[in-house]
Amino acid sequence: MLKYILALGIGLLSTIPVPTQAAEPESCRKVRFSDVGWTDITSTTSTASIILEALGYAPESSMLSISVTYASMKNKDIDVYLGDWQPSMVADRKPYLEDKSIVVLGPNLVGAKYTFAVPKYASEGGVKDFADLQKFADKFDRKIYGIEAGNNANRMIQEMIDKNDFGLKDWTLVESSEQGMLTAVDRAIRDNKWIVFLGWEPHPMNTKYQISYLTGGDATFGPNFGGAEVFTNLRTGFTQECPNVTRFFQNLRFSLEMENEIMDAILNQDAEPKAAAEAWLKAHPAVVKPWLEGVTTFDGKPALDAVDGAIKG
Incomplete structure (x- = not known):
C-alpha cells in the first residue's frame, strides 16, 4: 500500500499540466503556506518565500498542525505545504490523495x-x-x-x-x-x-x-x-490556476547541508528564520539557478535577474 501511495503521489507530478504564460493572474500573487512549526519546514518555507518575494509574489505563512494543514488545503485556504515527510506521514495525507484534494510534487529533500x-x-x-x-x-x-x-x-x-x-x-x-x-x-x-x-x-x-x-x-x-523523503504538496487546482509558481515548486530542491546550516542559525544563533535563509542564499547564490528554470517573475520578466538582484541586494 505504501508503495502504491508513493507511486500515486509521484505519478501526479508527471501529469501536471504547466502551460507557459507571460504572467500570472492577480489571484496568484498571494501564495499561502502552512508551516507546522518544525524548524526544517520553517527554514524551507522561509527560503521559498524569499525567492517568491523577489519574483513579485506575496507569500504568507500560517502555523498549523498537520491535520489542519490538510483540511485547509482541501478547503482551499492553504496553497502549499513543504513538509510532507514520507513514509511517516503516509496516513496523514492518504485520504486527501484519495479524494484528489492535494497534488504531490517532489521530493524536495532526500536522505x-x-x-x-x-x-x-x-x-x-x-x-x-x-x-x-x-x-x-x-x-x-x-x-x-x-x-x-x-x-x-x-x-x-x-x-x-x-x-x-x-x-x-x-x-x-x-x-x-x-x-x-x-x-x-x-x-x-x-x-x-x-x-x-x-x-x-x-x-x-x-x-x-x-x-x-x-x-x-x-x-x-x-x-x-x-529513512525519509520530504515532498511538496499543493492544493488541487493551484497547478492549473498558477502554472508559473507551480513550476518553481516543481524545481525546488533542498539539501541536508543547507537545511542543517539554516536551522543552526535559527536554533543556535538566534537568527530570525527569514534572516537565516537570506544569509544562506547570499552565501550560496548558485543554488537558485535550477529552481528558476522555466520560471518568470509574477509579471512575466526574467526570474534569475530579479532574484539575483534581490539576494545580492
Missing part, C-alpha cells in the same frame, strides 16, 4: 531520517536498538520525548506503548514541542543523564550533540533509521 535517538554515551552503554530500551528503563525514567501533541510520530510512539512493543507498556510519551524536546535533550546531556527522544535529520541536533540513532524501529518508522 532524511526520523526515528529514536539517544546520546552517544547511552549507546556506548548498551542502548543500540529499540529492544535495548526496556533493559535500561530506570536510567531513562521510562520516558520517551516526542514533539507537539497530534504529530503523527507521537501517535506512532503511543501506539508502540499501547501495544507493548519492545516491552514499553509502562513507559510514558512526553509531548511538548520541538523546542521543548530539545531543551530536555540539552539538559540531559549537560547532566550526563540518559534520554531517548525523537531524532531526525536535517537538524542541527546532529552537529550540536553527539547522538546515536537506534536500530530496530523499521516496523514503526521504516528502514534505514526511518
Whole structure:
C-alpha cells in the first residue's frame, strides 16, 4: 500500500499540466503556506518565500498542525505545504490523495531520517536498538520525548506503548514541542543523564550533540533509521490556476547541508528564520539557478535577474 501511495503521489507530478504564460493572474500573487512549526519546514518555507518575494509574489505563512494543514488545503485556504515527510506521514495525507484534494510534487529533500535517538554515551552503554530500551528503563525514567501533541510520530510512539512493543507498556510519551524536546535533550546531556527522544535529520541536533540513532524501529518508522523523503504538496487546482509558481515548486530542491546550516542559525544563533535563509542564499547564490528554470517573475520578466538582484541586494 505504501508503495502504491508513493507511486500515486509521484505519478501526479508527471501529469501536471504547466502551460507557459507571460504572467500570472492577480489571484496568484498571494501564495499561502502552512508551516507546522518544525524548524526544517520553517527554514524551507522561509527560503521559498524569499525567492517568491523577489519574483513579485506575496507569500504568507500560517502555523498549523498537520491535520489542519490538510483540511485547509482541501478547503482551499492553504496553497502549499513543504513538509510532507514520507513514509511517516503516509496516513496523514492518504485520504486527501484519495479524494484528489492535494497534488504531490517532489521530493524536495532526500536522505532524511526520523526515528529514536539517544546520546552517544547511552549507546556506548548498551542502548543500540529499540529492544535495548526496556533493559535500561530506570536510567531513562521510562520516558520517551516526542514533539507537539497530534504529530503523527507521537501517535506512532503511543501506539508502540499501547501495544507493548519492545516491552514499553509502562513507559510514558512526553509531548511538548520541538523546542521543548530539545531543551530536555540539552539538559540531559549537560547532566550526563540518559534520554531517548525523537531524532531526525536535517537538524542541527546532529552537529550540536553527539547522538546515536537506534536500530530496530523499521516496523514503526521504516528502514534505514526511518529513512525519509520530504515532498511538496499543493492544493488541487493551484497547478492549473498558477502554472508559473507551480513550476518553481516543481524545481525546488533542498539539501541536508543547507537545511542543517539554516536551522543552526535559527536554533543556535538566534537568527530570525527569514534572516537565516537570506544569509544562506547570499552565501550560496548558485543554488537558485535550477529552481528558476522555466520560471518568470509574477509579471512575466526574467526570474534569475530579479532574484539575483534581490539576494545580492
